[in-house]
Amino acid sequence: MHLQGKPKDLQIKRPKENRHPIKGFGIVEEEEARTTVQMISEQNNLPCTTREIQVKKTCKGRQGTTAILALNKEGHQVLNNRPHLYIGWSRCRGFDHFFLPRCTKCAEHGHNAIDCEAPIRDANCVQRGHKRDECRKDPHCHSCDLDGREQRKDHEMMSRDCPVYRDNTERNVRGSPLALSKMTSITEAYYVTQKWN
Template sequence: MYLKEYKNEFEEALNTNQRELRELMKAMEVKYNERLATLKMHQEMYVRNAAEIKKVREVVEQMKSTADVAGKENEKLCGEIKTLGKEIKDSATQQQTSFANMVKTNMNKNAGRDVPEFKKRAPIVVKPRTKQTSEKTKQDLNNKINPNELKITDIKTGQNGVMIIESVNVDERDKIKEIMDTNISDGYEIKIPRDYKPKLFITGMSLGKCNDELIECLKKQNQCLEKGEVKIIRQYNVKNKNNSYYNAIIEVDEESFNNTLKCDKLNIGWERCKVYDGVDVTTCFKCKGYNHKAAECKNDEVCAKCLGNHKSTGCVNPPINKCINCIKSNEKLKLGLDINHQCKSRQCPVYLKHLNAKKQRLGY
């Protein structure tokens, strides 16, 4: 009975224990679940944060690459601007060159050759003793001299009945002169004009030389001038902001002239200097016009710098870079020439017109 009593009590205790255990386990489960929930929450938070971080990282990467692209774009743009600048500069130089070429081609076209070439001439000038028409001169020649046996290459008429007769060579010319002297000298003056020797313009010599020294250099160092006649007309020093050099104008025989211009450059000392046709148009110091000298000028004084009515030296006005000869030509002949160049420019269309006319007269 005692045991029975204990057994019941024990069973009861066991049940209570079991119940308590169950409750405890339930409580534990609840706690665990709570913990798990918290953990889950934390895990979710972690995942969320990781995703956020990933996003931020992506954004950063994107920003970095955008910056790179922007940098590259910027670089590309700079490059493009640079290229464009270069292209503009190139096209400007090209335009300049093409203008220079245009003038050159134009000159060459007028000369009829690639390189100016000088022909040997043998002219005679027939000048009436009193002013008359060229018809009268021709009539007199027809009546008194038979040209059939004479080797004449060209006939030009000048002013006041003057005629210029060109023959094949000096011997033939002398023969014609003799015939003219005997037949028409009472009414006419028969003259042989002073020989025009072609001139060369040499530029860019660093060192100044005396004339004899320069002639020696030219003849000994250059095959094209070795056997030629060389005479120095003048030498002068050119000084500008950056450098100082010497130019020379020399007179040579026709053959040396033609050969030298084909060479393009001459050896002078230890330098190769550019050489050009030295033919030039007389420019008036007073009015800046062509083909006359200041001493015989009837025009007003013109300042080369500001085109004012005063001497160029000492002019305090700002330079206007306009050409008086082109302005005058436009006023007089309505040619519509570009006037935006200096009075003394070698590219001035009026200068080029006079230059070509002179070349024709000289027998290019």
């Protein structure tokens, strides 16, 4: 095998251990979500060290604060078998958190607008040259077109009712690899499968 570049330019990176995200809803105080990971581990009897748990993100919503935690496989299995998660003084609902990227620039699944180099395509009507907030046409799903689906396409690409989005979400929730389709490159599918399995 022939390597490109000078040896001093090459870097070896050790892959991080896969962490499984859990979303917790209904936390009473936002500060509770930022409590120490040691408290989260102790309150929920998790088989994790403090280095194996991360509070990835917190945000306020209608039902209180939402926290997204990243856990090792063992901690994920423990929480997955329980109806509730304890964070500080809050007992909240917890469930798997899966993020399937959807691009608002080119109206396709599998990547974000920040990483997209394609021309602008309206996520509502699929036409090029204008953005969603300027659109006055009926919705039409570009993802369903790319996937070759003949049934219902009368929704915009960002809809949670999109059959392509729902199928990919179900595959990830069941733990099977994300299906390779016309809209997902091998690199993106590998990233998603490695990240969530």
